[in-house]
Amino acid sequence: MQATIYYRGKLSSCNYSCPYCPFSKTVDSKETLMQDREQLERFMEWVREQQHYGHQLSIFFNPYGEALVHSWYREAMIELSHMSHVNKVAVQTNLSVKLDWTAQLNPTKVSFWATYHPEQVREDRFVAQAMTLYQQGIVFSAGTVGLREAFPAIHRLRARLPEDVYVWVNAFKDRPHYYSEAEVEELSGIDPYFRYNLQDYDSLGQSCQAGEHVFYVQGSGIVKRCYQDKRVIGHLYRHSLEKLSQDRPCQMKTCGCYIGYIHMKDQPFDSMYGSHLLERVPQSYRTLSTAMQR
Template sequence: MSGPAGDRRLLPLRPAPEADAPLYVLYRGPLASCNYDCPYCPFAKRVDPPALLRADRAALHRFADWVAATTDRRLSVLFTPWGEGLTRSWYRETIIRLSHLPHVDRVAIQTNLAARTGWLADADRDTAALWTTYHPRQVRRDRFLARCRELDALGVRYSVGIVGLPEHLDEARALRALLPPRVYLWVNAADGHVYPAAEEAAWTALDPRFGDSVRPHPSRGLPCHAGETAISVLGDGTVRRCHFVPAAIGNLYDGSWRAALRPRSCPNAACDCHIGYVHLKPLGLRDVYRDGLLERVVHRVEEFT
């Protein structure tokens, strides 16, 4: 056969995305304010003006409406705000709403756990989950642990993390001893900090997955779930394959994201953030986290405590 139709038949078939797999959606709106002033965070103690907060609320409501209407695909949603979202009522209300949607497998958010937790009683706790981080210089340990006990009483899935700075090590050890064994304690390597062997071993004793964080993963050319079964969404609906590849692959609200989903390789030299490298296929981390992927809960916590 000749002509355009015949030419297309001679082209190699492009593998289809994993159509039956859940689509992992990482959402980040304009919000950038936080109630903490951690020295390792560029958004510490930033105050958003009222206009930006209104824009963030409107963008989040629009996104939630999209999730509610997109019933032809199973969805798992992680909110990754630059700031602290749970101090804002619209994030709490949205998590409650999305948790009750039958086509949403998980809805989670990264949080410092400073906000109250009682609102989670209105959520479906089989679906809602928290990725929490303990910042020792910002909150007393007993206060943070009291929040954790509230989550335990509510039956909410959560992980607890800490930044692996030398001055945090004693606090991390105390935290591990006081947390329930079933709660996974993860450690993020601090940006720019070099870990001598003994220091790395000390952190690995607390989190055997610390090695995933301590060294960047060479990633250029490696196959990645990002852009296939995971996407990053900005407040205006811009869709990227992940937070760390700025090129847009479509827009959530005009439907162009659907045709863009396909197997992809990473264009970056290295990937050094958990929400990025967890999707690198050669690392096999989806098998490590399984249904705890978004809230950073390993599948078998008892193996890591």
């Protein structure tokens, strides 16, 4: 079967200190980091075994914190990108780590979801990192949280990155009715898909790929239907993917995060993003990229 695995290990710390993020206030102990590494090694063993069963996998690393500052995540991405039964390996990252290792990646299978934190990194530095990926032919999207104080930085980021790089804006939803209609229009001028992220989706009882072909895996092997839905549906190292896979309607009232609502079956995101759904690159930008290369 074809399956998407969201993997989140023991890691719960970040090298940035964004005030709105709880993981910026956590420092992992040596013991925690060792456990995180051991968990990832066990997960990699499982991935290797899946070739024997004929499974095709897409893997997305979305840790609590920044993964790529740790060598075991970089090494895992390199290996996964060269596995014949892995269709894609993607990662959420702030792009703070040196990118000399990315030359070892298979650029046809790897992708980056790069989050820009204008209060944590110089603009020139982030743009240079993004352009390194661009020049290597690695697919990526870039963006940030749409806080009002970040609007000028968001405009500059859009202006400095190539036209065929999708720049997304995550809606700030901690405060209800945060944006005026004029601000929504302004952000939509940067991210034409901003309104899709701005809304929450009625999801209770709705059919979703989560729990059927999409699985949220914790480092210990516990498998949940969705990162928000707390139901445990099995264990990765005790149950086969076939046994884990069931049509499981959502039990949450609403779904408001990109990595959740994109898998709802009655929404248009599969057709909008196609094979670049995980890394958040719309089809229109891939078409633009192809046209610009001619």
